[in-house]
Amino acid sequence: MVFVARIAAALSSATVRAAAFFFLRWIPGHQFPHVIFTALAVYLTAVVSLLRPTERSTTDSNTKDTPKTTKRTTPRNPDNVLKTLLFGLPSASLPRSTLLTVLINIGLALLTLDFMLRGLVVYPSADVTFSRIGYVSPTTANLLVREPDPAQLPLVIFYQPTDTEDSTRWTEEGMIYALDESKDYTTTVTIKGLKPSSPYRYSLSNNLTGSFVTAPMPGTKQANRLSFLTSSCMKANFPYNPLSHPLRIPGIEMMTDTISRLPSLLRPAFMLFLGDFIYVDVPQRFGSSVSHYRSEYHRVYSSPSWNRPEDSTPAIDLPWIHTLDDHEIENDWSKGNTTAPYPAAFEPYIHYHVRPNPPIPPVPFATPENTTYFSFIHGPASFFMLDTRTYRSAPSQYNSTILGSAQLQSLLAYIARPEPSEVRWKLIASSVPFTKNWQVGTTDTWGGFLNERRVVFEAIWRAERELGLRIVLLSGDRHEFGATRFPDPSLDLPANELTPNTAGEGVHEFCVGPLSMFYLPVRTYRQTDNEDITIKYIPDGNTKYGLVDIEVRDAVIDATQSGHPVTVPSSVLTYSMYVDTQLVWQYELSVPLPGYESRVADVAAWKHPRLPPGKLLLDTREEQSWDAWAKEWVGRVEETVGWIRDGVLKVVYYVLDVIQKKERLD
Numbered sequence: 001m002v003f004v005a006r007i008a009a010a011l012s013s014a015t016v017r018a019a020a021f022f023f024l025r026w027i028p029g030h031q032f033p034h035v036i037f038t039a040l041a042v043y044l045t046a047v048v049s050l051l052r053p054t055e056r057s058t059t060d061s062n063t064k065d066t067p068k069t070t071k072r073t074t075p076r077n078p079d080n081v082l083k084t085l086l087f088g089l090p091s092a093s094l095p096r097s098t099l100l101t102v103l104i105n106i107g108l109a110l111l112t113l114d115f116m117l118r119g120l121v122v123y124p125s126a127d128v129t130f131s132r133i134g135y136v137s138p139t140t141a142n143l144l145v146r147e148p149d150p151a152q153l154p155l156v157i158f159y160q161p162t163d164t165e166d167s168t169r170w171t172e173e174g175m176i177y178a179l180d181e182s183k184d185y186t187t188t189v190t191i192k193g194l195k196p197s198s199p200y201r202y203s204l205s206n207n208l209t210g211s212f213v214t215a216p217m218p219g220t221k222q223a224n225r226l227s228f229l230t231s232s233c234m235k236a237n238f239p240y241n242p243l244s245h246p247l248r249i250p251g252i253e254m255m256t257d258t259i260s261r262l263p264s265l266l267r268p269a270f271m272l273f274l275g276d277f278i279y280v281d282v283p284q285r286f287g288s289s290v291s292h293y294r295s296e297y298h299r300v301y302s303s304p305s306w307n308r309p310e311d312s313t314p315a316i317d318l319p320w321i322h323t324l325d326d327h328e329i330e331n332d333w334s335k336g337n338t339t340a341p342y343p344a345a346f347e348p349y350i351h352y353h354v355r356p357n358p359p360i361p362p363v364p365f366a367t368p369e370n371t372t373y374f375s376f377i378h379g380p381a382s383f384f385m386l387d388t389r390t391y392r393s394a395p396s397q398y399n400s401t402i403l404g405s406a407q408l409q410s411l412l413a414y415i416a417r418p419e420p421s422e423v424r425w426k427l428i429a430s431s432v433p434f435t436k437n438w439q440v441g442t443t444d445t446w447g448g449f450l451n452e453r454r455v456v457f458e459a460i461w462r463a464e465r466e467l468g469l470r471i472v473l474l475s476g477d478r479h480e481f482g483a484t485r486f487p488d489p490s491l492d493l494p495a496n497e498l499t500p501n502t503a504g505e506g507v508h509e510f511c512v513g514p515l516s517m518f519y520l521p522v523r524t525y526r527q528t529d530n531e532d533i534t535i536k537y538i539p540d541g542n543t544k545y546g547l548v549d550i551e552v553r554d555a556v557i558d559a560t561q562s563g564h565p566v567t568v569p570s571s572v573l574t575y576s577m578y579v580d581t582q583l584v585w586q587y588e589l590s591v592p593l594p595g596y597e598s599r600v601a602d603v604a605a606w607k608h609p610r611l612p613p614g615k616l617l618l619d620t621r622e623e624q625s626w627d628a629w630a631k632e633w634v635g636r637v638e639e640t641v642g643w644i645r646d647g648v649l650k651v652v653y654y655v656l657d658v659i660q661k662k663e664r665l666d
Contacts (some may be wrong), residue, residue, distance in 0.1 A: 002050065006089060013088025017040035018110035024115060024240040027518045028283040029507065031580055033112055047090045047102060057158060070308070105633040111242055111346035116283050119236060119246035125298035130306075131208040133319040134188070134356025135376065136270070138196035138217045141319075144356040144482045145176065145204065148185040148302070152206040159191055162199035162211060169205065184294050184348060188355040191374035197222045197234035204398065211317050213269065215378050223422045224552040224571070226379035229255065229268045229318075231545035232325070232476025233276040236303060245304055251516025251543040252305040256315045258547075258581050263394035266549055269378065271318050272385075273515075274476030275325025275431035277353070280345070282327065288341035293328075301352075324372065324389050325477055332444045337390045346390075358385070363413055366406035373407050375414060380550050380571055384414045388431050388446075395448025402432075402449040408456075410538040415459045418467060424571035424591045425550060426463070426471040433511040435484040435532045440524040447479070460507050470591045470611060472573065473509035474548075479519045481544050481577055483535035483573045483587060484509045485614065500527040500534040503614045508535070508589060510547045510575050519544075535614070538621050541579035549574045555590040557612045569593045574617070586618035592605040 016039045024034035029330040081097050083089055088105060092096040112603070127148050134142040147155060154177045158170035164510040179185045194200060196217035216222035236247045259268060272326035286292060326333040336342065360368055361384070372387040391404025405412065415426065436447030446453045460471045466489075468506045485506035487493050497504045521542055527534040538544070538590035555570035570590040577585040590612050 003210070005049045006045045010043055010087050012039040012046060013101070015106045016043060016108055017088075023112060023283070023539075026239075026521075028115070028235065028238055028240075030281060031115060033284060034111050036109055040105055042087065043105055043538050044102070047098075050090050051092055051098070057105050073241070089352045111240070114246075115240045119299055120286065120295075123247055123302060124295060124297060125247075125302035128298050128302045129206065130301050131202075131204060131210055132301075132316050132356070133210060133212040134353075134451075135321060135358040136212055136215055136226075136319050136375075138215045139194050141194065141200070141202075142213065142356045143189045143191055143202065143210070144186065144352065145179075145481065146184070147176075147179055147190065147206055149206075150179075150203035151316045153179065153207075153311065155179075156205040157189055157191070157202065158204075159194075159200055159202040161195070162201050168635050172204075183351050184297075186351045196220070196476075198422050200513050201305065211313075212319060215269070218271065218377065219422055223379045225265070225550065226381055227266050227269050227547065227549045228272055228273040228378075229259075229472050229545055229547055230274065230510075231255075231512055231515040232274040233327075233479060234300075234516040235279045235282060235514075236299065236516075238517060247299055247303040247305075248538075249300075249303050249305040249516045251514070251545075252303070252315045253308065253576075254543050254581050255545055256305075256308070258309055259318070261581075262310065262547075265551075266547070268318065268547065271320045272383075272474065273322050274429055274474065274513075275323050276327040276477065276514075276517075277322060279327045279517075280329075286296055288344055290344045290347050293341075293345050297348050297352050316445075321357055321374075321385070323385050323429060323431045323476075324349060324353075324387055326389060326444070329389060332441070333389050334392050334394055334444075336393070337445060340453055342390075358383070361410050361414060363410060364406065365409040365413075369596055371406075373410065377420070377423060380423055380552075382414075382419050382423050383427050383429060384411060385429045386411065386431070390513055392449075395443040398451065400449050401452055403452065408452065411456065412459050414597070415456075415463045415471065417633060419469060419471055421594070424469050424593070425573060426469060427548075428471065428473050430473065430475045432477045433482065433484075434473050434486070434509050435482065435511070436549065437480060437482065437484060437525050437527055437532045437534060439526055440520075457486060457507065461490070464488070464507070464611060468591075468594075468615060470573075470589060471507060473507065474546075475509060475511040476513045478511055478525075479514045479517055480511075480525060480537070480539040481507075481513075481541075481546075481585075482511045482525050482537050482552055483585075484511070485533045485535055486531065487533065495530075498530045498533055501536065502533065502617045503535060504533065505611060505613045506533065508614060510546055510548075510587075512544050512577060514542065516543055517546055517588075518542065536585055536619065536621075538577065538579070538585060540621075543578075543580050547576040547578065549576070552593065553586075555592075555612070557592065570612075572637065582620075583618065584620045586616075588615045588617050613658055 001358045016036055019032050019035045020038065023036065080091060081094060084091050084094055084097040085101050088101050101108060111485045129147050133142060134144055134308055155176045156175050157173040159173055160170045174189065176187055179187060194214045196214055198215045199211065201209065201211045222466065234249055234251055236249050237244050280293060280296050307314040328349055329342055348559040354372060358374040360371045364371040372390050374385040376383050386403065388402050391407055392402045393400055432445045434446045434453060436442055438445060442448065464471055485508050487506035491505060493505065519539055523539060550571060550573045552571050554567045555572050556565050556567050570592050575587045575591045576583055
């Protein structure tokens, strides 16, 4: 029995420590707390069993006659102390070391509870008051306001140009007379009568303030330029830090620091956030009612990361535009919009994200009140924001749909629609990636809806050939960065242009995440055919986001079959990918502007005149094969184990004399 108890103690202790490390620093999966607490219960039971005094057998007469012997002190072996501290094995002869190793395991369980509950219990945030800007047009701005204090009503909304000479002169937009529980004390107000391409500030009578910049007017010089950010997925206080505020979101802070260092021309106009704004089921789901979902939004908007004192332009002043994904509902959601818990999950999403979002498409193919996909134009780009959760069916069936009939028809109409002359780009935003190159969770992406994907791709290839503009796909969900291109089969590209990790022709997708969440150290992205061509894969980093910049300038194109380069006026899109605050990868796409033909001597000989291939500008992350990646991680593990062993030995040997003196038997 002693042997079994020792094995149970060692295994359960290792489980507590490994599971706590993975949960707090690697992946905050909801399964880990159950494993940690169960293993801790087994461990404490084993410790009590091992430390229980054993009964000693005695004889009646011989005991008195047995001469007494002198007790001698047995020197304590340092390895016994190490065994107790490292493996959690209790020892009756080492009470302080045993107490310390037990406290370590209990402490890890308490840290797990802290990560799960401190934000929930200490910061319910039901009284959070905030305002933020959503969609901004050339003459309007959508303002979301939450004010649960009835004493602040009615709320008066003022605004003024930032560059006004008289800072005391404000324009009154209107008043908010009532806010109630039915909309979670929120409302969205549209500020009207604004000037294009102009900076503004707003102020509310409850002392909330903010700033924004209106979009450019179509046809103007300013409409040739646009910069914006894109990312997805964030969770407060992860990786877990016990000394950090439980609602702090490090990724927002890193993004804000990056923005502050950008030149003024690259300052983003908005954040295109592609889902998983809340994680209702991570690290643990505590309910599925409307109030539970509302409370998740309350805590996110209560984060101190939105408005730090040191930020000259706080993150809350950046307009955010949102799509819906699974963790706003339930992991890998594909059960429609009437099955629970979707109705409860969608109720706060309407108030916090749908109403401040852009308008619905002109032809939504559904009643407006049932439409959750959006479309807008900002400068040189037209956007279509998909909802890949609300209308999807079960994946991997012949008739599986990720968009639903009405949304698919609206998307196809959008793809085929001619755009104003200054719009050279169509950007389609999806909460899940189009590529099937992700080998884990493929059916939760467009990889589970390949028939519908083919319909969309054929429409895109046809539109690029006929409309003379370029269509780019932006996506999220995966906690990794992947750039992929999908060549038009009619181009009949040679094999050397279809190999992995190459820039080239085709519809391009840039998938990025998380903004502030875990990443998978296991490589899950791999090219498997000649349809989805890998450009770049970067999995590492708890914070990743892309900066998209579009400008008009001369670009070099390959103008003839012989490879003769020609410089022509183009609209150029530069995608810059950041890990934390570091620029690690950059890629360029271009669209020749009308009139470029005058610079091309032999237009007919140009291989693909409309869409030049993409060009790699910067790559600081070397591509690794699977075996090289495995060898690197083996080396990292060995290095980490050695570092931990050396550090523990130094600490233990330093205090060993003190421990032994305290535990020496006299």
